[in-house]
Amino acid sequence: xxxxxxxxxxxxxxxxxxxxxxxxxxxxxxxxxxxxxxxxxxxxxxxxxxxxxxxxxxxxxxxxxxxxxxxxxxxxxxxxxxxxxxxxxxxxxxxxxxxxxxxxxxxxxxxxxxxxxxxxxxxxxxxxxxxxxxxxxxxxxxxxxxxxxxxxxxxxxxxxxxxxxxxxxxxxxxxxxxxxxxxxxxx
Amino acid sequence: xxxxxxxxxxxxxxxxxxxxxxxxxxxxxxxxxxxxxxxxxxxxxxxxxxxxxxxxxxxxxxxxxxxxxxxxxxxxxxxxxxxxxxxxxxxxxxxxxxxxxxxxxxxxxxxxxxxxxxxxxxxxxxxxxxxxxxxxxxxxxxxxxxxxxxxxxxxxxxxxxxxxxxxxxxxxxxxxxxxxxxxxxxxxxxxxxxxxxxxxxxxxxxxxxxxx
Numbered sequence: 001x002x003x004x005x006x007x008x009x010x011x012x013x014x015x016x017x018x019x020x021x022x023x024x025x026x027x028x029x030x031x032x033x034x035x036x037x038x039x040x041x042x043x044x045x046x047x048x049x050x051x052x053x054x055x056x057x058x059x060x061x062x063x064x065x066x067x068x069x070x071x072x073x074x075x076x077x078x079x080x081x082x083x084x085x086x087x088x089x090x091x092x093x094x095x096x097x098x099x100x101x102x103x104x105x106x107x108x109x110x111x112x113x114x115x116x117x118x119x120x121x122x123x124x125x126x127x128x129x130x131x132x133x134x135x136x137x138x139x140x141x142x143x144x145x146x147x148x149x150x151x152x153x154x155x156x157x158x159x160x161x162x163x164x165x166x167x168x169x170x171x172x173x174x175x176x177x178x179x180x181x182x183x184x185x186x187x
Numbered sequence: 188x189x190x191x192x193x194x195x196x197x198x199x200x201x202x203x204x205x206x207x208x209x210x211x212x213x214x215x216x217x218x219x220x221x222x223x224x225x226x227x228x229x230x231x232x233x234x235x236x237x238x239x240x241x242x243x244x245x246x247x248x249x250x251x252x253x254x255x256x257x258x259x260x261x262x263x264x265x266x267x268x269x270x271x272x273x274x275x276x277x278x279x280x281x282x283x284x285x286x287x288x289x290x291x292x293x294x295x296x297x298x299x300x301x302x303x304x305x306x307x308x309x310x311x312x313x314x315x316x317x318x319x320x321x322x323x324x325x326x327x328x329x330x331x332x333x334x335x336x337x338x339x340x341x342x343x344x345x346x347x348x349x350x351x352x353x354x355x356x357x358x359x360x361x362x363x364x365x366x367x368x369x370x371x372x373x374x375x376x377x378x379x380x381x382x383x384x385x386x387x388x389x390x391x392x393x394x395x396x397x398x399x
Contacts, residue, residue, distance in 0.1 A: 017256075017259060020256075021252060021256055024251075024252045024255045024256070025252050028247040028251050028252055029244065029245075029246050029247050030244075031247075032245065032246070032247035032248075032251065033244050033245045033246075033247075036245045037242075037245075046248055046251065046254070049247065049251070050251065050254050050255045051258075053255040054255065054258045054259060058260075126238075126241050127241075127243060129238075130238065130239060130241060130242040131242075133238075134239075134242075145239065149236065149239035149240055149242070150242050150244075155204065170200075170204065173200070173204065174200040177200065177203065177232055177235055177236065178232070180235045180239070181228070181231040181232050181234075181235045184231075184234075184238070
Protein backbone atom coordinates (compact mmCIF):
# COMPACT_ATOMS: atom_id res chain seq x y z
CA UNK A 1 0.00 0.00 0.00
CA UNK A 2 2.66 2.51 1.07
CA UNK A 3 4.82 1.43 -1.83
CA UNK A 4 2.02 2.00 -4.30
CA UNK A 5 1.28 5.41 -2.84
CA UNK A 6 4.92 6.47 -3.00
CA UNK A 7 5.05 5.31 -6.60
CA UNK A 8 2.06 7.47 -7.42
CA UNK A 9 3.55 10.38 -5.50
CA UNK A 10 6.72 10.16 -7.56
CA UNK A 11 4.62 10.25 -10.71
CA UNK A 12 2.83 13.32 -9.42
CA UNK A 13 6.20 14.88 -8.65
CA UNK A 14 7.21 14.32 -12.27
CA UNK A 15 4.15 16.32 -13.28
CA UNK A 16 1.67 13.55 -13.94
CA UNK A 17 -1.57 14.86 -12.54
CA UNK A 18 -3.62 11.76 -13.24
CA UNK A 19 -1.52 9.72 -10.81
CA UNK A 20 -3.01 11.89 -8.11
CA UNK A 21 -6.49 10.70 -9.01
CA UNK A 22 -5.68 7.26 -7.69
CA UNK A 23 -4.50 8.74 -4.41
CA UNK A 24 -7.72 10.72 -4.07
CA UNK A 25 -9.77 7.63 -4.84
CA UNK A 26 -7.94 5.63 -2.19
CA UNK A 27 -8.40 8.15 0.60
CA UNK A 28 -11.58 10.00 -0.31
CA UNK A 29 -13.90 8.17 2.11
CA UNK A 30 -11.64 8.28 5.14
CA UNK A 31 -10.82 11.93 4.66
CA UNK A 32 -14.41 12.90 4.01
CA UNK A 33 -15.50 10.93 7.06
CA UNK A 34 -13.14 12.80 9.38
CA UNK A 35 -14.19 16.15 7.92
CA UNK A 36 -17.85 15.30 8.22
CA UNK A 37 -17.48 14.30 11.86
CA UNK A 38 -15.54 17.45 12.63
CA UNK A 39 -17.91 19.82 10.85
CA UNK A 40 -21.28 18.01 11.11
CA UNK A 41 -22.20 19.32 7.69
CA UNK A 42 -22.03 17.42 4.42
CA UNK A 43 -21.50 20.40 2.15
CA UNK A 44 -18.73 21.82 4.26
CA UNK A 45 -17.16 18.41 4.73
CA UNK A 46 -17.00 17.91 0.97
CA UNK A 47 -15.55 21.35 0.42
CA UNK A 48 -12.90 21.00 3.13
CA UNK A 49 -11.96 17.43 2.22
CA UNK A 50 -11.51 18.44 -1.43
CA UNK A 51 -9.52 21.46 -0.37
CA UNK A 52 -7.31 19.17 1.72
CA UNK A 53 -6.53 17.06 -1.36
CA UNK A 54 -5.78 20.16 -3.41
CA UNK A 55 -3.39 21.40 -0.71
CA UNK A 56 -1.77 17.99 -0.55
CA UNK A 57 -1.24 18.12 -4.31
CA UNK A 58 0.26 21.60 -4.20
CA UNK A 59 2.61 20.67 -1.36
CA UNK A 60 3.38 17.11 -2.35
CA UNK A 61 7.08 17.97 -2.69
CA UNK A 62 7.23 18.66 1.05
CA UNK A 63 5.94 15.20 1.95
CA UNK A 64 8.61 12.95 3.44
CA UNK A 65 8.12 9.54 1.83
CA UNK A 66 9.61 7.75 4.82
CA UNK A 67 6.51 8.75 6.73
CA UNK A 68 2.95 7.63 6.45
CA UNK A 69 1.02 9.46 3.75
CA UNK A 70 -2.35 9.11 5.50
CA UNK A 71 -0.97 10.85 8.60
CA UNK A 72 0.21 13.77 6.51
CA UNK A 73 -3.10 13.94 4.66
CA UNK A 74 -5.12 13.80 7.89
CA UNK A 75 -3.02 16.58 9.32
CA UNK A 76 -3.85 18.86 6.42
CA UNK A 77 -7.54 18.00 6.71
CA UNK A 78 -7.83 18.39 10.49
CA UNK A 79 -6.03 21.74 10.35
CA UNK A 80 -8.43 22.96 7.69
CA UNK A 81 -11.39 21.73 9.74
CA UNK A 82 -10.19 23.47 12.88
CA UNK A 83 -9.66 26.69 10.91
CA UNK A 84 -13.16 26.41 9.50
CA UNK A 85 -14.69 25.80 12.93
CA UNK A 86 -12.87 28.85 14.31
CA UNK A 87 -14.07 31.03 11.46
CA UNK A 88 -17.63 29.91 11.96
CA UNK A 89 -17.56 30.90 15.62
CA UNK A 90 -18.92 34.30 16.40
CA UNK A 91 -16.15 36.61 17.41
CA UNK A 92 -17.79 37.83 20.57
CA UNK A 93 -17.10 36.50 24.01
CA UNK A 94 -19.53 34.04 25.41
CA UNK A 95 -19.50 35.54 28.84
CA UNK A 96 -20.12 39.09 27.62
CA UNK A 97 -23.44 40.57 28.59
CA UNK A 98 -26.12 40.50 25.97
CA UNK A 99 -26.84 44.15 25.19
CA UNK A 100 -30.04 45.48 26.75
CA UNK A 101 -30.31 42.71 29.30
CA UNK A 102 -29.17 42.42 32.83
CA UNK A 103 -27.15 39.46 33.96
CA UNK A 104 -27.99 37.52 30.80
CA UNK A 105 -24.82 36.21 29.15
CA UNK A 106 -24.16 34.59 25.82
CA UNK A 107 -23.83 31.28 27.58
CA UNK A 108 -27.50 31.20 28.33
CA UNK A 109 -28.32 32.20 24.78
CA UNK A 110 -26.26 29.34 23.39
CA UNK A 111 -27.79 26.94 25.86
CA UNK A 112 -31.23 28.02 24.76
CA UNK A 113 -30.85 27.08 21.11
CA UNK A 114 -27.59 25.09 20.94
CA UNK A 115 -28.83 22.22 23.04
CA UNK A 116 -31.82 20.18 22.16
CA UNK A 117 -34.49 19.14 24.63
CA UNK A 118 -33.89 15.73 26.16
CA UNK A 119 -36.85 14.00 24.55
CA UNK A 120 -35.73 15.12 21.08
CA UNK A 121 -32.26 13.70 21.72
CA UNK A 122 -33.74 10.46 22.97
CA UNK A 123 -35.76 10.00 19.82
CA UNK A 124 -32.65 10.36 17.64
CA UNK A 125 -31.32 7.44 15.69
CA UNK A 126 -27.97 6.08 16.83
CA UNK A 127 -25.98 7.59 13.96
CA UNK A 128 -27.62 10.95 14.40
CA UNK A 129 -27.04 10.83 18.13
CA UNK A 130 -23.34 9.99 17.79
CA UNK A 131 -22.86 12.96 15.51
CA UNK A 132 -24.85 15.21 17.80
CA UNK A 133 -22.75 14.25 20.83
CA UNK A 134 -19.48 14.69 18.93
CA UNK A 135 -20.66 18.07 17.74
CA UNK A 136 -21.22 19.20 21.30
CA UNK A 137 -17.65 18.45 22.33
CA UNK A 138 -15.17 21.32 22.54
CA UNK A 139 -12.99 21.21 19.36
CA UNK A 140 -9.80 20.17 21.09
CA UNK A 141 -11.47 17.05 22.37
CA UNK A 142 -13.52 16.54 19.24
CA UNK A 143 -10.56 15.93 16.93
CA UNK A 144 -8.90 13.38 19.23
CA UNK A 145 -12.15 11.53 19.90
CA UNK A 146 -12.93 11.33 16.18
CA UNK A 147 -9.48 10.05 15.31
CA UNK A 148 -9.47 7.61 18.22
CA UNK A 149 -12.97 6.15 18.05
CA UNK A 150 -14.24 6.80 14.56
CA UNK A 151 -11.02 6.37 12.62
CA UNK A 152 -9.70 3.91 15.22
CA UNK A 153 -6.17 5.23 14.98
CA UNK A 154 -3.46 4.41 17.52
CA UNK A 155 -2.52 7.17 19.96
CA UNK A 156 0.92 7.58 18.39
CA UNK A 157 -0.59 8.31 15.00
CA UNK A 158 -3.03 10.79 16.48
CA UNK A 159 -0.12 12.59 18.09
CA UNK A 160 1.63 12.71 14.68
CA UNK A 161 -1.46 14.00 12.91
CA UNK A 162 -2.23 16.72 15.41
CA UNK A 163 1.45 17.46 16.08
CA UNK A 164 0.87 17.18 19.79
CA UNK A 165 2.94 15.31 22.37
CA UNK A 166 1.60 11.84 23.18
CA UNK A 167 0.86 12.92 26.76
CA UNK A 168 -1.34 15.77 25.54
CA UNK A 169 -3.24 13.43 23.24
CA UNK A 170 -3.87 11.06 26.15
CA UNK A 171 -5.06 13.88 28.40
CA UNK A 172 -7.39 15.15 25.71
CA UNK A 173 -8.83 11.72 25.11
CA UNK A 174 -9.40 11.29 28.85
CA UNK A 175 -11.09 14.67 29.10
CA UNK A 176 -13.04 14.07 25.91
CA UNK A 177 -14.34 10.76 27.22
CA UNK A 178 -15.21 12.37 30.53
CA UNK A 179 -17.04 15.17 28.75
CA UNK A 180 -18.95 12.70 26.61
CA UNK A 181 -19.98 10.68 29.62
CA UNK A 182 -21.28 13.79 31.35
CA UNK A 183 -23.14 15.18 28.37
CA UNK A 184 -24.73 11.87 27.55
CA UNK A 185 -25.57 11.14 31.15
CA UNK A 186 -28.26 8.51 30.95
CA UNK A 187 -27.84 6.32 27.97
CA UNK B 188 -16.33 10.10 45.14
CA UNK B 189 -14.31 12.94 46.66
CA UNK B 190 -12.66 10.50 48.96
CA UNK B 191 -11.45 8.34 46.10
CA UNK B 192 -7.82 8.65 45.15
CA UNK B 193 -7.30 10.60 41.93
CA UNK B 194 -5.15 7.95 40.36
CA UNK B 195 -8.18 5.65 40.17
CA UNK B 196 -9.78 7.85 37.49
CA UNK B 197 -6.43 7.87 35.77
CA UNK B 198 -6.37 4.07 35.85
CA UNK B 199 -9.84 3.99 34.35
CA UNK B 200 -8.64 5.92 31.33
CA UNK B 201 -5.44 3.92 31.13
CA UNK B 202 -7.60 0.80 31.11
CA UNK B 203 -9.74 2.19 28.29
CA UNK B 204 -6.63 3.15 26.32
CA UNK B 205 -5.25 -0.31 26.84
CA UNK B 206 -2.07 0.87 28.50
CA UNK B 207 -2.53 -0.28 32.05
CA UNK B 208 -0.22 -2.77 33.77
CA UNK B 209 -1.36 -5.75 35.82
CA UNK B 210 -0.74 -4.18 39.16
CA UNK B 211 -2.67 -1.04 38.26
CA UNK B 212 -5.53 -3.09 36.87
CA UNK B 213 -5.71 -5.11 40.08
CA UNK B 214 -5.84 -1.89 42.14
CA UNK B 215 -8.55 -0.50 39.88
CA UNK B 216 -10.69 -3.64 40.14
CA UNK B 217 -10.32 -3.77 43.90
CA UNK B 218 -11.43 -0.19 44.15
CA UNK B 219 -14.36 -0.57 41.79
CA UNK B 220 -15.60 -3.55 43.78
CA UNK B 221 -16.03 -1.50 46.92
CA UNK B 222 -16.83 1.96 45.48
CA UNK B 223 -20.19 2.26 43.74
CA UNK B 224 -19.60 5.89 42.67
CA UNK B 225 -16.41 4.97 40.83
CA UNK B 226 -17.87 1.85 39.27
CA UNK B 227 -20.70 4.02 37.97
CA UNK B 228 -18.19 6.37 36.35
CA UNK B 229 -16.34 3.41 34.90
CA UNK B 230 -19.57 1.97 33.48
CA UNK B 231 -20.48 5.37 32.03
CA UNK B 232 -17.12 5.75 30.35
CA UNK B 233 -17.24 2.23 28.89
CA UNK B 234 -20.74 2.84 27.57
CA UNK B 235 -19.64 6.13 26.02
CA UNK B 236 -16.79 4.41 24.23
CA UNK B 237 -19.06 1.59 23.07
CA UNK B 238 -21.54 4.15 21.81
CA UNK B 239 -18.89 6.06 19.86
CA UNK B 240 -17.81 2.85 18.23
CA UNK B 241 -21.33 2.38 16.85
CA UNK B 242 -20.68 5.28 14.50
CA UNK B 243 -20.64 4.02 10.95
CA UNK B 244 -18.14 5.34 8.45
CA UNK B 245 -19.58 7.96 6.14
CA UNK B 246 -18.82 7.71 2.43
CA UNK B 247 -17.71 10.61 0.32
CA UNK B 248 -20.45 11.76 -2.06
CA UNK B 249 -20.41 10.77 -5.72
CA UNK B 250 -18.26 12.91 -7.97
CA UNK B 251 -15.92 13.71 -5.11
CA UNK B 252 -12.78 12.61 -6.97
CA UNK B 253 -13.77 14.49 -10.13
CA UNK B 254 -14.36 17.56 -7.97
CA UNK B 255 -10.84 17.37 -6.60
CA UNK B 256 -9.31 16.86 -10.04
CA UNK B 257 -11.17 19.89 -11.37
CA UNK B 258 -9.85 22.04 -8.57
CA UNK B 259 -6.23 21.15 -9.29
CA UNK B 260 -4.14 23.60 -11.29
CA UNK B 261 -3.70 22.66 -14.98
CA UNK B 262 -0.73 20.50 -15.85
CA UNK B 263 1.64 21.00 -18.77
CA UNK B 264 0.51 19.43 -22.06
CA UNK B 265 3.87 17.80 -22.73
CA UNK B 266 3.26 15.52 -19.78
CA UNK B 267 -0.08 14.58 -21.28
CA UNK B 268 1.51 13.20 -24.44
CA UNK B 269 4.13 11.32 -22.50
CA UNK B 270 1.48 9.81 -20.27
CA UNK B 271 -0.64 8.82 -23.26
CA UNK B 272 2.33 6.98 -24.71
CA UNK B 273 2.96 5.33 -21.39
CA UNK B 274 -0.60 4.28 -20.81
CA UNK B 275 -1.07 2.92 -24.35
CA UNK B 276 2.27 1.29 -25.10
CA UNK B 277 0.78 -1.22 -27.53
CA UNK B 278 -1.08 1.40 -29.48
CA UNK B 279 1.98 3.61 -29.63
CA UNK B 280 4.14 0.72 -30.80
CA UNK B 281 1.58 -0.27 -33.43
CA UNK B 282 1.35 3.29 -34.71
CA UNK B 283 5.13 3.54 -34.88
CA UNK B 284 5.31 0.22 -36.73
CA UNK B 285 2.69 1.27 -39.25
CA UNK B 286 4.41 4.56 -39.96
CA UNK B 287 7.78 2.92 -40.56
CA UNK B 288 6.31 0.02 -42.50
CA UNK B 289 4.23 2.15 -44.81
CA UNK B 290 7.18 4.44 -45.42
CA UNK B 291 9.39 1.58 -46.56
CA UNK B 292 6.69 -0.30 -48.43
CA UNK B 293 5.36 2.71 -50.29
CA UNK B 294 8.79 3.93 -51.24
CA UNK B 295 9.59 0.54 -52.71
CA UNK B 296 6.23 0.63 -54.48
CA UNK B 297 7.26 3.84 -56.14
CA UNK B 298 10.67 2.50 -57.16
CA UNK B 299 9.27 -0.71 -58.43
CA UNK B 300 7.76 0.56 -61.66
CA UNK B 301 9.99 -1.52 -63.95
CA UNK B 302 8.66 -4.32 -66.07
CA UNK B 303 9.70 -7.71 -64.81
CA UNK B 304 8.62 -11.28 -65.23
CA UNK B 305 9.44 -14.57 -63.59
CA UNK B 306 12.00 -16.55 -65.53
CA UNK B 307 10.72 -19.65 -67.25
CA UNK B 308 12.42 -20.83 -70.42
CA UNK B 309 9.32 -21.21 -72.55
CA UNK B 310 7.76 -17.81 -71.81
CA UNK B 311 7.77 -15.42 -74.72
CA UNK B 312 8.39 -11.77 -73.96
CA UNK B 313 7.30 -9.19 -76.55
CA UNK B 314 7.86 -5.68 -75.38
CA UNK B 315 5.92 -5.48 -72.17
CA UNK B 316 3.72 -8.40 -73.01
CA UNK B 317 4.40 -11.86 -71.74
CA UNK B 318 2.92 -14.75 -73.64
CA UNK B 319 2.41 -18.30 -72.51
CA UNK B 320 2.45 -19.98 -75.96
CA UNK B 321 -0.27 -22.34 -77.07
CA UNK B 322 0.60 -25.99 -76.56
CA UNK B 323 3.37 -25.22 -74.10
CA UNK B 324 3.34 -26.04 -70.39
CA UNK B 325 4.99 -23.46 -68.14
CA UNK B 326 5.97 -24.92 -64.83
CA UNK B 327 6.04 -22.80 -61.70
CA UNK B 328 4.35 -19.52 -60.83
CA UNK B 329 4.13 -16.83 -63.47
CA UNK B 330 4.58 -13.37 -62.04
CA UNK B 331 4.35 -10.28 -64.22
CA UNK B 332 5.06 -6.81 -62.92
CA UNK B 333 4.10 -3.67 -64.83
CA UNK B 334 3.22 -5.55 -67.95
CA UNK B 335 0.56 -7.61 -69.79
CA UNK B 336 0.14 -11.31 -69.71
CA UNK B 337 -1.54 -13.42 -72.36
CA UNK B 338 -2.15 -17.00 -71.52
CA UNK B 339 -2.74 -19.27 -74.49
CA UNK B 340 -1.09 -22.43 -73.21
CA UNK B 341 -0.95 -24.14 -69.86
CA UNK B 342 0.48 -22.83 -66.56
CA UNK B 343 1.29 -25.41 -63.96
CA UNK B 344 1.22 -22.98 -61.03
CA UNK B 345 -0.20 -19.64 -59.96
CA UNK B 346 -0.53 -16.48 -61.97
CA UNK B 347 0.12 -13.12 -60.40
CA UNK B 348 -0.13 -9.88 -62.35
CA UNK B 349 0.99 -6.72 -60.60
CA UNK B 350 0.03 -3.37 -62.11
CA UNK B 351 -0.87 -4.89 -65.39
CA UNK B 352 -3.55 -6.77 -67.25
CA UNK B 353 -4.19 -10.37 -68.03
CA UNK B 354 -5.77 -12.03 -71.00
CA UNK B 355 -6.82 -15.64 -70.93
CA UNK B 356 -7.34 -17.41 -74.26
CA UNK B 357 -9.93 -20.15 -74.57
CA UNK B 358 -7.13 -22.68 -74.70
CA UNK B 359 -5.61 -21.42 -71.44
CA UNK B 360 -5.23 -23.78 -68.51
CA UNK B 361 -4.09 -22.64 -65.07
CA UNK B 362 -3.65 -25.24 -62.40
CA UNK B 363 -3.15 -22.77 -59.53
CA UNK B 364 -4.88 -19.50 -58.62
CA UNK B 365 -4.78 -16.38 -60.66
CA UNK B 366 -4.72 -12.91 -59.17
CA UNK B 367 -4.34 -9.36 -60.35
CA UNK B 368 -2.91 -6.74 -58.08
CA UNK B 369 -3.55 -3.17 -59.07
CA UNK B 370 -4.05 -0.76 -56.26
CA UNK B 371 -1.47 0.12 -53.70
CA UNK B 372 -3.54 -1.48 -50.99
CA UNK B 373 -3.70 -4.84 -52.71
CA UNK B 374 -0.05 -4.56 -53.37
CA UNK B 375 0.66 -3.84 -49.72
CA UNK B 376 -1.36 -6.85 -48.74
CA UNK B 377 0.53 -8.99 -51.22
CA UNK B 378 3.82 -7.65 -49.85
CA UNK B 379 2.84 -8.49 -46.30
CA UNK B 380 1.77 -11.98 -47.35
CA UNK B 381 5.08 -12.46 -49.09
CA UNK B 382 7.05 -11.19 -46.14
CA UNK B 383 5.27 -13.69 -43.96
CA UNK B 384 5.96 -16.43 -46.49
CA UNK B 385 9.61 -15.41 -46.60
CA UNK B 386 9.91 -15.49 -42.88
CA UNK B 387 8.18 -18.81 -42.61
CA UNK B 388 10.14 -21.20 -44.83
CA UNK B 389 7.99 -22.48 -47.65
CA UNK B 390 8.36 -24.13 -50.98
CA UNK B 391 7.39 -20.94 -52.79
CA UNK B 392 10.01 -20.09 -55.37
CA UNK B 393 11.21 -16.57 -55.50
CA UNK B 394 10.52 -14.65 -58.64
CA UNK B 395 13.48 -13.65 -60.67
CA UNK B 396 13.11 -10.32 -62.39
CA UNK B 397 14.29 -9.99 -65.96
CA UNK B 398 15.35 -6.74 -67.42
CA UNK B 399 13.81 -6.08 -70.73
